[in-house]
Amino acid sequence: MKYSSSILYFICSFFITSSFTEILKAQNIVSTAGDHFKNNTAQLSWTVGEVTIETLSGTSNILTQGFHQTNLIATAINEILDLGFEIKAYPNPTQDYLILKISKDKLNGMQYKLYDMQGKLLHHKLIEESETEISFKDLVPSTYLIKVIEMNKELKTFMIVKQ
Structure with a gap:
């Protein structure tokens, strides 16, 4: 009995420790391919192999599931006006x-x-x-x-x- 409780303690400790290390690696991913490019005006990240993505919206919150959590900035394109002058x-x-x-x-x-x-x-x-x-x-x-x-x-x- 004492032997089986030691094994149970070891197994529980192992799973708790491995779960904690996975939390620490939350910003890493294992995929088939991907890269990140950045210059003065833009940056691009891509990853191949993402099975599912979804964005859920509530009244005050947005939840996005997926490898890349974007910071989306929208820019309006104004229609061209006929000003009558240059x-x-x-x-x-x-x-x-x-x-x-x-x-x-x-x-x-x-x-x-x-x-x-x-x-x-x-x-x-x-x-x-x-x-x-x-x-x-x-x-x-x-x-x-x-x-x-x-x-x-x-x-x-x-x-x-x-x-």
């Missing part, structure tokens, strides 16, 4: 400054906003003249977005490369 940004690529040229007589309430690729607002200013010079001297070489806005309505977005 908005140009040049030179692109640029080094020190950018000219924003708007062929409209009245620029009431028009402004530009300069963002980095992470969506951080770097600078904004009212547009008071048909040609506005925007300084890029203090910015590191990268890609930036300039949004032209009139009365809280986005008119045009430019992707500007600073060399």
Whole structure:
């Protein structure tokens, strides 16, 4: 009897310990293939062999089952408006400054906003003249977005490369 209780104790200890080590390895997976790629603007992870995935939604919670738990960021694509006037940004690529040229007589309430690729607002200013010079001297070489806005309505977005 004493011998069988020792064996039972050993078996229970083994399963508890192995279960605990599996919890510690929760971020690992055994699959046939997979990889992870990352650069300055995006990252991609993929895995072959996932049998089932599912996303369940409640009133205040979302549960996602699967190898990859994503951080999904949606970006709206605005429809192209017929403005009746032109908005140009040049030179692109640029080094020190950018000219924003708007062929409209009245620029009431028009402004530009300069963002980095992470969506951080770097600078904004009212547009008071048909040609506005925007300084890029203090910015590191990268890609930036300039949004032209009139009365809280986005008119045009430019992707500007600073060399």
